[in-house]
Amino acid sequence: MHDLAAITALGGSEPRVDTVADVTCTEVPDVALASVAARSSQETKAQKALTKLIGVTTPDIGRFAGDPVSAFWTGPDQWMVEAPFETHEDLAQQVKDAVGDTASVTEQTDAWTRFDLNGARVLAVLELLCPLNARKMAEGDAARAAIHHLGCFVLCHSPDAFSVYGPRSSAGSLHHAITTAMKAAL
Incomplete structure (x- = not known):
C-alpha cells in the first residue's frame, strides 16, 4: 500500500505564511x-x-x-x-x-496556485510586484498581470486584501517575487 501525502505548490505539508511588517502572504492550496x-x-x-x-x-x-x-x-x-x-x-x-x-x-x-496578500500596506507591495494600478481596483475587480514574467490573475477582495493566481509550475518563482516585493516595499 502506498503512503501518499499531499503537498502544497511550494512543497510543504502545510501552507506557507510569510509576514513582513503589516503584510502577510499566505499560500492557499485548498x-x-x-x-x-x-x-x-x-x-x-x-x-x-x-x-x-x-x-x-x-x-x-x-x-x-x-x-x-x-x-x-x-x-x-x-x-x-x-x-x-x-x-x-x-x-x-x-x-x-x-x-x-x-x-x-x-x-x-493543479495548474494554478493562489497566494493571498493581506495588510494595510498591501498596495505598496502590489505596486512593486506588477504593472496594475491596484489603487484603482475595487472590491470584486479581477485583472490579468505579468508578475515576474508569469501570466497571473489578481483579484481584489478589499483595499487591503488581494489574491494572486499564478502557474503552479512556477509557484516558487512567484512566491519569491511576492516576498521580495514585500521586503522592498515595507
Whole structure:
C-alpha cells in the first residue's frame, strides 16, 4: 500500500505564511478550479447556466463574483470558476453538469496556485510586484498581470486584501517575487 501525502505548490505539508511588517502572504492550496469557455452561439445560455451555478450574475470584464462558488472573467465569454476544494473536489464535473453543451470546461485545480496578500500596506507591495494600478481596483475587480514574467490573475477582495493566481509550475518563482516585493516595499 502506498503512503501518499499531499503537498502544497511550494512543497510543504502545510501552507506557507510569510509576514513582513503589516503584510502577510499566505499560500492557499485548498481551492478547486475549472475554466469555462462558452461555445460559439451558446454564449447567452452558458452565462445563464454559470449565473445559476455561482448564485449571482456572471462576472463581466475585469470582475469576479459569487460565494462559495465564484467565477472571475478571463477573456471574452471565458471564466475561471473557484470553490473550496473540501466541498468541490469534483468542481470541473459540477461545472460541466451545470453548463452542459453550452461551454467547454477544463479541470484547472493543479495548474494554478493562489497566494493571498493581506495588510494595510498591501498596495505598496502590489505596486512593486506588477504593472496594475491596484489603487484603482475595487472590491470584486479581477485583472490579468505579468508578475515576474508569469501570466497571473489578481483579484481584489478589499483595499487591503488581494489574491494572486499564478502557474503552479512556477509557484516558487512567484512566491519569491511576492516576498521580495514585500521586503522592498515595507
